[in-house]
Amino acid sequence: MTVSTLERSHRRVAVRESTNPYENALHQLEIAARHLELDPGMHEILKYPQREITVHFPVKLDNGTTRIFTGYRVQHNLARGPSKGGIRYSPKTDLDEVRALAMWMTWKSAIVNIPFGGAKGGVLCDPKVMSMGELERLTRRYATEISILIGPETDIPAPDVNTNPQVMAWIMDTYSMHRGSTVPAVVTGKPVSIGGSEGRVEATGRGIAIIASEAANQMGIPMAGASVVIQGFGNVGSIAARSFYERGAKVIAVSDAIGGLWNPNGLDIPALLECSHRDGTLTTHKGGEPITNEELLELPCDILVPAAIENQITTANAHRIQARIIIEGANGPTTPAADRILYDRGIFLVPDVLANAGGVVVSYFEWVQDLQSFFWEEAEVNKRMEQMMVRAYKSVADIALRKELDMRTAAYMIGVKRVADAATTRGIYP
Numbered sequence: 001m002t003v004s005t006l007e008r009s010h011r012r013v014a015v016r017e018s019t020n021p022y023e024n025a026l027h028q029l030e031i032a033a034r035h036l037e038l039d040p041g042m043h044e045i046l047k048y049p050q051r052e053i054t055v056h057f058p059v060k061l062d063n064g065t066t067r068i069f070t071g072y073r074v075q076h077n078l079a080r081g082p083s084k085g086g087i088r089y090s091p092k093t094d095l096d097e098v099r100a101l102a103m104w105m106t107w108k109s110a111i112v113n114i115p116f117g118g119a120k121g122g123v124l125c126d127p128k129v130m131s132m133g134e135l136e137r138l139t140r141r142y143a144t145e146i147s148i149l150i151g152p153e154t155d156i157p158a159p160d161v162n163t164n165p166q167v168m169a170w171i172m173d174t175y176s177m178h179r180g181s182t183v184p185a186v187v188t189g190k191p192v193s194i195g196g197s198e199g200r201v202e203a204t205g206r207g208i209a210i211i212a213s214e215a216a217n218q219m220g221i222p223m224a225g226a227s228v229v230i231q232g233f234g235n236v237g238s239i240a241a242r243s244f245y246e247r248g249a250k251v252i253a254v255s256d257a258i259g260g261l262w263n264p265n266g267l268d269i270p271a272l273l274e275c276s277h278r279d280g281t282l283t284t285h286k287g288g289e290p291i292t293n294e295e296l297l298e299l300p301c302d303i304l305v306p307a308a309i310e311n312q313i314t315t316a317n318a319h320r321i322q323a324r325i326i327i328e329g330a331n332g333p334t335t336p337a338a339d340r341i342l343y344d345r346g347i348f349l350v351p352d353v354l355a356n357a358g359g360v361v362v363s364y365f366e367w368v369q370d371l372q373s374f375f376w377e378e379a380e381v382n383k384r385m386e387q388m389m390v391r392a393y394k395s396v397a398d399i400a401l402r403k404e405l406d407m408r409t410a411a412y413m414i415g416v417k418r419v420a421d422a423a424t425t426r427g428i429y430p
């Protein structure tokens, strides 16, 4: 990598390590804005979420007491269509995290060219210590509180960290009860029995393996036998592991929130999936050496997939990452300061807004199917998703190569430009 290339890619914007996701999202936007020579007024518009609400609401707990919970829904931008994005349940979420996640959804939808803006929701809670009944009451009340924002034509939630098809079913049912008729298109990621799409549960993980194949191909690494390390074994990480395994790659390490397992000869992924399903963790499996989440990130491998949460690759460990390719399964796993270190070291990183877009692509298909009440076969869903992901990958890689940029900046140039063009064409009201 020559210095002039680096100058072009990053150095014009001073970077400071931060673990505030919104600060980091703004920083990434600033880099793209400079490369696009974006109008300063438009840049200013795109920095801010268009709408955000904070809700505090009571939930009756199983022990008879009542607790107040806090939740958020942020709509970053609606220029290209209704806003779209998941809802996460986490003891650590806050408004800045949800703002960043909403902004990333705006760019993600634009990069894969689906007609959505970006949004995200979060509820501060620890679902691991809550009963099903408590989770249902929390979900229904939160859905009611944010019902002034959500709707099939306005803002469509989906699963994210610690939420799942059942949570989406409760949101759909709550919204429908208020309306007095069934409204499947108000959320995506629902169970198939109530209007969910075939292939939606697997879409994000599958999309990651598709993007990883494109990246490996570009780097001249054969997927068969490629060594893969995956942090996170939730809906994204576990399905990604299965998809890599099915493609003949050697998954040598995986982890969940408790810890990880490492086997340089390759892990038995079907057995690990069964173990994680049965025990609620993969750490009880005997087929590998125990390893911490921190150690896992620094293992030598061809492909590293951080598929857990934000801020996993920072200035504290970016120098020690030994992967050749990083595919961001999580949203925001790499800080901008770490991005620069990885780029300097020649590590090829495919950013979240492209790498994990398979989920929202199939969410789009689910929404279309719900609106038409016409449902597709899984093979059709998978084929169309793959087409959209490969097309998006190629357009990003093409800009990265032509302009000698990192893949994040190239992806942002496409996404931010599409959003800015839509906003400019529509004009400022009134």
Ligand code: GLU
Residues within 6 Å of the ligand: 084, 085, 086, 087, 156, 157, 158, 159, 160, 161, 188, 331, 356, 357, 359, 360, 361, 363
């Ligand atoms: N939460 C997922 C994401 O971050 C999916 C969003 C959606 O399907 O709307 O992309």
